[in-house]
Amino acid sequence: MGTTAVVAALPHCVFCPVGNRKPAEYDFRTLNGQWGYGCHEHYLQHRLHDDLGTGKGQKLVLEDGVSPLHTRTFDVTVRLEVPDGARAGDHARRVIRDAVRAAGGAAVFHGIGPAAPVDQEGQT
Numbered sequence: 001m002g003t004t005a006v007v008a009a010l011p012h013c014v015f016c017p018v019g020n021r022k023p024a025e026y027d028f029r030t031l032n033g034q035w036g037y038g039c040h041e042h043y044l045q046h047r048l049h050d051d052l053g054t055g056k057g058q059k060l061v062l063e064d065g066v067s068p069l070h071t072r073t074f075d076v077t078v079r080l081e082v083p084d085g086a087r088a089g090d091h092a093r094r095v096i097r098d099a100v101r102a103a104g105g106a107a108v109f110h111g112i113g114p115a116a117p118v119d120q121e122g123q124t
Helices: 040-046 088-102
Strands: 004-007 026-029 035-038 057-062
Touching: 026 040, 035 040
Parallel strands: 004 057
Antiparallel strands: 026 035, 026 057
């Protein structure tokens, strides 16, 4: 399933008090192993995993939210030191992914490295 799920309408957060329920932004596995819909606050509070993906959870995206009008794309150049023994592309992906997630976004990689050949899975 991946890290996102396209939905026609956002369900309500099952953790918010009845009568004051926010729209859910995530469908995720909770600390007790059950799945639930949650707003951002409750996702951070009750999630079992720190990241999203199959078996962990998905960010809910409205069908019309997938259009280019609702997304932003940035081309970035990043310089970083690569630890000895680390593969530059793998290290760069981890650093960028963690920074983007910390800012509340999602990172998609189309190529990394100075003119490095990149296969279809984004491996250098």
